[in-house]
């Protein structure tokens with residue numbers, strides 16, 4: 001590995017970094033590890049300013065668009081799309097979320113709705129090729145607040161499922177392929193999302209609109225902003241049968257090469273659900289990922305081993321965190337395995353800010369509500385272990401105490 005280090009320095013000198021403050025650092029990959037890298041000093045000396053970094057923290061899927069809160073009456077009324085219960089989260093909810101996961105020891109946040117936003121009137125792209133400028137504010141605020149507290153974010157670009165924020169089924173419907181999206185055996189026409197040139201180009205156009213959008217709070221495009229360190233092809237992508245990993249390698253390569261073309265400083269994640277061995281030699285992929293329901297070290301170690309053979313990064317992008325998700329592997333054992341790698345619990349919820357008395361809940365039984373006095377003792381114990389784990393990953397020992405998190409954040 002040591003002999004490869006000069007090539008990183010060379011890479012750092014030649015990458016076209018956008019002209020922003022030189023104190024801004026980037027997350028970079030070298031072989032199977034991530035680094036926090038500061039672009040070279042104005043003298044352009046090839047100094048080694050990288051330190052090891054692990055992407056570890058929380059999933060906060062609702063930062064761009066939520067589906068759990070019905071906005072209270074106001075003048076003018078807050079945007080709300082009743083058929084999907086979709087609404088934009090308040091700035092206070094976003095601010096609280098960022099400062100709270102920071103208190104939990106997170107370095108990174110994964111958020112579906114900072115990347116996936118298609119098909120309903122509140123989306124970035126409500127209809128094919130149409131852009132809703134009103135959809136950017138919550139996303140821009142989330143990126144700004146993450147940057148302000150020193151967190152990095154990453155996002156999938158589409159979703160395997162037909163949730164409120166949209167995904168591959170929306171792109172298919174836009175081109176007249178209206179197939180059932182429920183269940184574990186989908187019409188094989190679903191593969192047209194990966195194979196149909198018209199639909200691939202529609203998706204790439206969406207990616208271009210997203211990455212070239214200029215944040216109203218930071219004045220950086222999403223492509224430029226180092227706070228967004230990576231994009232993932234999609235969430236839990238597969239083919240007609242659940243878990244089949246049937247995502248063509250050529251599609252993954254085309255999409256991730258396009259991301260790198262638009263945003264040369266971004267890292268890329270293969271969003272196939274599970275490690276697809278046929279993708280391991282794709283030069284466009286920096287990070288391979290898997291999800292864990294329940295925690296399972298057999299699956300984890302097998303995936304880690306596959307990826308280790310490629311000198312790429314391994315990411316456990318989601319794991320269930322409740323006592324119920326430890327039916328196979330105890331949390332301490334899972335954490336011991338993942339401690340050197342990247343991992344994110346599923347999923348964080350906070351107060352219904354500006355209401356700092358009520359917590360927002362979600363119906364999957366996996367909402368982690370830090371500081372909720374109604375948490376059962378076994379949940380609080382898990383949350384405390386997660387916090388110790390996240391700090392340990394940064395080389396910091398903390399005890400089981402859970403410090404209070406301010407609402408609405410600071």
Ligand SMILES: *[C@@H]1O[C@H](CO)[C@@H](O)[C@H](O)[C@H]1NC(C)=O
Pocket residue numbers: 005035048049050051052
């Ligand atoms: C550069 O930094 C990395 C990460 O901190 C470290 O592992 C490596 O030894 C350093 N290389 C040199 C030549 O100092």
Ligand SMILES: *[C@@H]1O[C@H](CO)[C@@H](O)[C@H](O)[C@H]1NC(C)=O
Pocket residue numbers: 082083084085
């Ligand atoms: C919207 O929220 C209401 C109230 O919680 C619930 O009854 C309804 O089923 C939700 N609709 C959808 C589409 O989720």
Ligand SMILES: *[C@@H]1O[C@H](CO)[C@@H](O)[C@H](O)[C@H]1NC(C)=O
Pocket residue numbers: 175176177196197198199
């Ligand atoms: C791709 O989709 C378009 C729009 O539905 C359709 O006209 C075309 O035949 C499809 N191409 C292939 C190769 O199936």
Ligand SMILES: *[C@@H]1O[C@H](CO)[C@@H](O)[C@H](O)[C@H]1NC(C)=O
Pocket residue numbers: 219
């Ligand atoms: C934002 O950035 C653009 C492009 O670099 C620049 O032209 C513009 O003046 C900037 N706006 C503000 C308010 O700084």
Ligand SMILES: *[C@@H]1O[C@H](CO)[C@@H](O)[C@H](O)[C@H]1NC(C)=O
Pocket residue numbers: 277278279281
């Ligand atoms: C990658 O591996 C697959 C087999 O898994 C092979 O078919 C393909 O040609 C390889 N691609 C490259 C670019 O080496």
Ligand SMILES: *[C@@H]1O[C@H](CO)[C@@H](O)[C@H](O)[C@H]1NC(C)=O
Pocket residue numbers: 323324376377378379
């Ligand atoms: C966690 O605590 C709750 C409430 O006391 C209890 O109902 C549940 O069975 C416990 N879960 C486990 C896995 O022990």
